[in-house]
Amino acid sequence: MSLSHALLNALLEYPGSGLELARRFDRSVGFFWPATHQQIYRELGRLEEAGLVKSTAQDGSRGRKKTYQVLPAGRQALETWVAQVDDPPALRDALLVRLRCEALLQNNSVANDLKHRLAQHQQQLADYRAIEQRDFADRPLNRAQTLRYLLLQSGLKHEANQAEFCKRALALIEVDS
Amino acid sequence: MSLSHALLNALLEYPGSGLELARRFDRSVGFFWPATHQQIYRELGRLEEAGLVKSTAQDGSRGRKKTYQVLPAGRQALETWVAQVDDPPALRDALLVRLRCEALLQNNSVANDLKHRLAQHQQQLADYRAIEQRDFADRPLNRAQTLRYLLLQSGLKHEANQAEFCKRALALIEVDS
DNA sequence: AGATCTTTTGCAACCAGTTGCAATTAGTTG
DNA sequence: CAACTAATTGCAACTGGTTGCAAAAGATCT
Numbered sequence: 001m002s003l004s005h006a007l008l009n010a011l012l013e014y015p016g017s018g019l020e021l022a023r024r025f026d027r028s029v030g031f032f033w034p035a036t037h038q039q040i041y042r043e044l045g046r047l048e049e050a051g052l053v054k055s056t057a058q059d060g061s062r063g064r065k066k067t068y069q070v071l072p073a074g075r076q077a078l079e080t081w082v083a084q085v086d087d088p089p090a091l092r093d094a095l096l097v098r099l100r101c102e103a104l105l106q107n108n109s110v111a112n113d114l115k116h117r118l119a120q121h122q123q124q125l126a127d128y129r130a131i132e133q134r135d136f137a138d139r140p141l142n143r144a145q146t147l148r149y150l151l152l153q154s155g156l157k158h159e160a161n162q163a164e165f166c167k168r169a170l171a172l173i174e175v176d177s
Numbered sequence: 178m179s180l181s182h183a184l185l186n187a188l189l190e191y192p193g194s195g196l197e198l199a200r201r202f203d204r205s206v207g208f209f210w211p212a213t214h215q216q217i218y219r220e221l222g223r224l225e226e227a228g229l230v231k232s233t234a235q236d237g238s239r240g241r242k243k244t245y246q247v248l249p250a251g252r253q254a255l256e257t258w259v260a261q262v263d264d265p266p267a268l269r270d271a272l273l274v275r276l277r278c279e280a281l282l283q284n285n286s287v288a289n290d291l292k293h294r295l296a297q298h299q300q301q302l303a304d305y306r307a308i309e310q311r312d313f314a315d316r317p318l319n320r321a322q323t324l325r326y327l328l329l330q331s332g333l334k335h336e337a338n339q340a341e342f343c344k345r346a347l348a349l350i351e352v353d354s
Numbered sequence: 355a356g357a358t359c360t361t362t363t364g365c366a367a368c369c370a371g372t373t374g375c376a377a378t379t380a381g382t383t384g
Numbered sequence: 385c386a387a388c389t390a391a392t393t394g395c396a397a398c399t400g401g402t403t404g405c406a407a408a409a410g411a412t413c414t
Contacts, residue, residue, distance in 0.1 A: 002271040009278045019392055032273035039371065041394055064379065065392060082278045083286035085293045086271045088339075094179040094263045096209035096328065101186045101259045103321045109260035116262045144280045147349055151273065154342045161338070165331045172324055196362055216401065218364055241408065242362060
């Protein structure tokens with residue numbers, strides 16, 4: 001049930017409507033917990049029903065827009081949740097299954113997926129580097145910024161690792177193609 | 178639909194019954210695509226219905242044991258799948274959501290989850306290192322072994338990164354506790 | 355033989371993410 | 385003003401992983 005808490009987090013930053021949330025999500029909490037707008041609407045409904053959030057109808061815009069804001073009970077629920085503990089998300093990656101299959105099938109078509117992934121990781125890496133330059137280069141950082149930078153660095157390392165892994169795996173399987 | 182292919186892969190290595198598979202799974206493909214025995218039974222049923230696998234009743238053991246083996250159509254389906262391409266699995270991690278919340282709530286209780294995760298990553302790291310010593314140290318490796326070593330190295334790096342990340346985040350948030 | 359324990363198989367309900375589409379309302383244009 | 389488009393909200397069905405539990409059948413014990 002992390003989506004609800006991600007939403008509470010986003011609404012605590014600024015109150016907003018479902019669509020606003022859905023948009024902001026992509027560039028904020030949704031980075032760590034992606035969600036579609038349908039999921040978001042469904043969850044907002046549940047949060048309201050649970051009394052963690054309240055909505056007020058909004059005129060002067062299209063559709064029947066509602067603005068949501070967090071109630072004290074919602075903030076409390078978020079605090080409780082933050083203090084809890086989860087196991088790390090399970091690894092579950094089709095590419096790695098493919099690599100295992102390759103060993104059996106003697107068929108180097110995994111290269112397709114490897115190349116695709118390599119390209120994506122390189123792209124992601126480039127994006128992260130751009131963000132690093134834009135937001136964190138050559139300037140003093142406060143605590144919150146340092147934390148965000150830490151997250152970015154972790155992402156950078158991860159993408160670099162993955163790209164490196166793809167390259168090495170490609171080198172290995174393409175020897176006998 | 179990767180579980181079905183993970184199963185085909187496992188069955189191609191050795192035919193076996195549902196339970197045998199479920200046991201082997203934990204130490205093989207299931208590492209990259211975990212599954213419970215209920216999932217496995219359900220999926221074996223579907224695979225059989227789809228004509229990719231056939232089962233033969235097995236006497237001389239408890240329960241109504243069935244042994245499954247892959248049919249040519251199954252092998253074909255696996256080959257086709259291996260040649261396909263998937264997007265990398267989406268990142269979805271409650272810990273990172275918690276860290277974002279922490280910035281808002283000024284409440285350093287994320288430390289709970291961070292410490293828990295740190296311990297798990299360190300444990301995992303130790304396990305991987307043991308495997309590295311046992312299986313890959315100081316010996317020549319053939320192609321399949323090199324590939325497996327590559328996977329292990331990737332896992333090692335990942336765990337090391339994660340542990341490092343947890344440590345740094347802890348240092349950061351515990352300053353003002 | 356009957357009770358019960360273990361192995362093996364499996365059903366059913368649930369939960370959460372995904373996909374496709376529809377309904378409502380407001381601005382915009384011909 | 386009618387038709388159309390865009391923004392906003394939302395339903396419904398599907399898929400796949402999770403959980404809890406139960407049925408079948410041989411093994412074991414008394």
